[in-house]
Amino acid sequence: MYADICKLLNIKYPIIQGAMAWISDSSLVAAVSNAGGLGVLATGHLNGEGCREEIKKIRKITDKPFAVNIMLLSQFADEIAQVVCEEKVPVVTTGAGSPGKYIKEFKEAGIIVVPVAPSVAIAKRMEKDGADAVIAEGCESGGHVGKITTMALVPQVVDALNIPVIAAGGIADGRGMAAAKMLGASGVQLGTRFLVAKECTVHQNYKDRIIKAKDIDTTTTGQSTGHPVRVIRNRLARELEILDKKNASPEEFDVLGRGALRRAVVDGDMDNGSVMSGQIAGLVTKEQTAKEILDELYSEYTEILKNAQRL
Numbered sequence: 001m002y003a004d005i006c007k008l009l010n011i012k013y014p015i016i017q018g019a020m021a022w023i024s025d026s027s028l029v030a031a032v033s034n035a036g037g038l039g040v041l042a043t044g045h046l047n048g049e050g051c052r053e054e055i056k057k058i059r060k061i062t063d064k065p066f067a068v069n070i071m072l073l074s075q076f077a078d079e080i081a082q083v084v085c086e087e088k089v090p091v092v093t094t095g096a097g098s099p100g101k102y103i104k105e106f107k108e109a110g111i112i113v114v115p116v117a118p119s120v121a122i123a124k125r126m127e128k129d130g131a132d133a134v135i136a137e138g139c140e141s142g143g144h145v146g147k148i149t150t151m152a153l154v155p156q157v158v159d160a161l162n163i164p165v166i167a168a169g170g171i172a173d174g175r176g177m178a179a180a181k182m183l184g185a186s187g188v189q190l191g192t193r194f195l196v197a198k199e200c201t202v203h204q205n206y207k208d209r210i211i212k213a214k215d216i217d218t219t220t221t222g223q224s225t226g227h228p229v230r231v232i233r234n235r236l237a238r239e240l241e242i243l244d245k246k247n248a249s250p251e252e253f254d255v256l257g258r259g260a261l262r263r264a265v266v267d268g269d270m271d272n273g274s275v276m277s278g279q280i281a282g283l284v285t286k287e288q289t290a291k292e293i294l295d296e297l298y299s300e301y302t303e304i305l306k307n308a309q310r311l
Helices: 002-009 026-034 048-061 075-086 101-108 121-131 150-160 174-182 204-212 235-245 248-259 260-266 279-283 290-308
Strands: 015-017 039-042 066-071 091-095 112-117 134-137 165-167 187-191 218-221 229-232
Touching: 015 026, 015 039, 026 039, 026 048, 026 066, 026 290, 039 048, 048 066, 066 075, 075 101, 101 112, 101 121, 112 121, 121 134, 121 150, 134 150, 150 165, 150 174, 165 204, 174 187, 174 290, 204 235, 218 235, 229 235, 235 248
Parallel strands: 015 187, 039 066, 066 091, 091 112, 112 134, 134 165, 165 187
Antiparallel strands: 218 229
16 A cells, blocks of 8 residues: 555655754655655745755755645635646645645646545545545644544545545654555655755754643643644643633634744744644654654564564
8 A cells, every 4th residue: 555655756765754844855855755754844934935946955955755744724825736736746735725725737747645634534535626635634733733543533534535535643763664665655745854854944943942841831821712732741732722721713713822833833932932743743753864764664564564474
């Protein structure tokens, strides 16, 4: 099964790097793609021309396939969709909605479309709209999350669809890859593990916080808005949790959270920044190059499968 997704995306390893706004830039994307995975450019903080510039930078560093992620709630989604078509990006991933209205132009540009889906119903709609594969993302992941765990979500999506399913959420090592395969996934997507890649340009304070994190260090904020976000607990998270208890309006959350991700990623503010991370952070214990991460993941995965055959 993993071989199928590698063939579809023209990559060595069935591993996709998750799109993380302000984090997944040309440096990280190209490093992951050069190492045999699929690097994914995050555009949640970019407009169309900003996206085009990052695509150009990526192509100066790698000739391997890469993807651009379109956050469909972004005010610049239409601009970015046009840019990826003009630039003939190999793969597009999407989040926060259905890419249905763009599918025709993506296909005409020869782009492979892989949306993120947090439920079976949404995944089925993506397949109907013409997606080539789907990323089934469990609530263990960092950033914006759904309500279903990866363990429960992935096999149900696999059973419901006829296209490849990529597992995401709570995966950081070869054991997670092997588990995803047993659930029927055709590949995996990782975000938090790549936060500490040496080619990742996130502030060193952010990397250090991830490496020091324990299993219970994340929480979800914004529950009352219907758009929960998983982050590392800090002063900002505690203030947002108070707003949750008060059933505050989305506007109140916006005032408190505006610019918070940039404060964490760029300024290294670990108190007042939004330190997005998956629950798996406790397994992330060291900085490595993207190549070292990918090689280690796949080596662990293949060794686990060999051992499993002896059971």
